[in-house]
Amino acid sequence: MPALDWLHSWTMESEALKSQVQLATIWFLAARTMAVADGNLPKVKETVAGLYARSILELPEEACVAAKNPENISSLRIEDCLASVRSLPRALGEKIMTGVMMIAYANRAMHPLEVRWASMLASAIGLEENDFQRCCVDARVIATMMNPSAEDEIS
Amino acid sequence: MTMSRNFDFMENYDRRVGRLAGQAERYVYSDPESCLFKLRLMVETMARTLIELQAPHLVDADLSTMLRSLERSQILTRAHADQMHAIRRDGNSAVHGDPTPGPTAMRRLHDAHRLSGWYCRTVKRGAKVKLQAFEPPERIADQKKKDYWKKGEALEESIEQQRQRTREALMLFSDKENVDKIASTLVDELKGWDELAIEAGEPMIDAEFVALVMAMDIEKLLEHPRFGVPSKEAHAIAEAQYDAFRHELEAKEASFREQRRQLAIGEQRTGEQAGSGNE
Numbered sequence: 001m002p003a004l005d006w007l008h009s010w011t012m013e014s015e016a017l018k019s020q021v022q023l024a025t026i027w028f029l030a031a032r033t034m035a036v037a038d039g040n041l042p043k044v045k046e047t048v049a050g051l052y053a054r055s056i057l058e059l060p061e062e063a064c065v066a067a068k069n070p071e072n073i074s075s076l077r078i079e080d081c082l083a084s085v086r087s088l089p090r091a092l093g094e095k096i097m098t099g100v101m102m103i104a105y106a107n108r109a110m111h112p113l114e115v116r117w118a119s120m121l122a123s124a125i126g127l128e129e130n131d132f133q134r135c136c137v138d139a140r141v142i143a144t145m146m147n148p149s150a151e152d153e154i155s
Numbered sequence: 156m157t158m159s160r161n162f163d164f165m166e167n168y169d170r171r172v173g174r175l176a177g178q179a180e181r182y183v184y185s186d187p188e189s190c191l192f193k194l195r196l197m198v199e200t201m202a203r204t205l206i207e208l209q210a211p212h213l214v215d216a217d218l219s220t221m222l223r224s225l226e227r228s229q230i231l232t233r234a235h236a237d238q239m240h241a242i243r244r245d246g247n248s249a250v251h252g253d254p255t256p257g258p259t260a261m262r263r264l265h266d267a268h269r270l271s272g273w274y275c276r277t278v279k280r281g282a283k284v285k286l287q288a289f290e291p292p293e294r295i296a297d298q299k300k301k302d303y304w305k306k307g308e309a310l311e312e313s314i315e316q317q318r319q320r321t322r323e324a325l326m327l328f329s330d331k332e333n334v335d336k337i338a339s340t341l342v343d344e345l346k347g348w349d350e351l352a353i354e355a356g357e358p359m360i361d362a363e364f365v366a367l368v369m370a371m372d373i374e375k376l377l378e379h380p381r382f383g384v385p386s387k388e389a390h391a392i393a394e395a396q397y398d399a400f401r402h403e404l405e406a407k408e409a410s411f412r413e414q415r416r417q418l419a420i421g422e423q424r425t426g427e428q429a430g431s432g433n434e
Contacts (some may be wrong), residue, residue: 055393
């Protein structure tokens, strides 16, 4: 491959990875906030977030690892997450909302702070009530598929 | 019955598990597949004992389900779960007849040793188990074998790193992060935002609707007049994406097995050629 072509393709790949890391960062921040909002962090919430990132958001392994690098994520706050979510394309914003609601379902109850976080996200994404309700239903359906054994353990 | 320097302390805690570990150790050079088979049985026995204490309704479940349950109930730490899953996976490959290089078996034997001290402390609460450093059974002097072991160890190291990376990608927090600190910071921030939002009269989502969705049977949800059809579509798309991801992980594991198989077959051929040259 000629040097310029190689450089061009490398730049494209590097740009693509950069935007994947950005999306992964938004996702993990949003997911973490929902996962800890009720004061508990059961394992079921911890593993399902990564499965969602890899399969539904279609993020590559390296983007997920890079997003969680403390140098990348440790200084970010809730307002950074909200600002980033606002700038996402609508479809991606809805996927983030769906995933976050899936995490909220893990212990079959919603703590007031979980309700607050869902409200803040829905408002940042600009979801109407109908859109939010659709995300909720999708989240329930996807949760059943991704995490079938959690229900056994709860019962 | 004499067991081994690495595992004989287990006699006082769980004789059956200790015996399986000792047998695995004896096979590690001569028959790596049998070593892994014994180690898998060892891990299955450990998991069944622990699950009887924690979730007896899962006692007849398969090993993978038992391990997931133990991990979620936080009896298994992430590191222990990784070690047990590695033994389960490699043991399964051995049972299905995949040729296994000796270094793979040795690495899993080392994992079993790491698990053994923790296991004894868990089944006999308060037991003071001081785990001695792992001592690999004596190595072979043959230079060719040494090269083979070196290659095998390098391969195992690379597989372990790749598995570790896959696992890291899936977790909500990385190993380098202080989860408690992050959780408490996020909750504090959220509380602050909550107070501000209440003062400003910010709208809230319909929590009653969320509760209803949580409580509904999935079948009923899929028949819902308003959400049924889009949910079925969302489910189909998500299922296809999830399956694609699972296939990707399976392909990765299959490639690890193939690399090991190639190494083990290469070694077998070298051994056969050396044997026929001597005739």
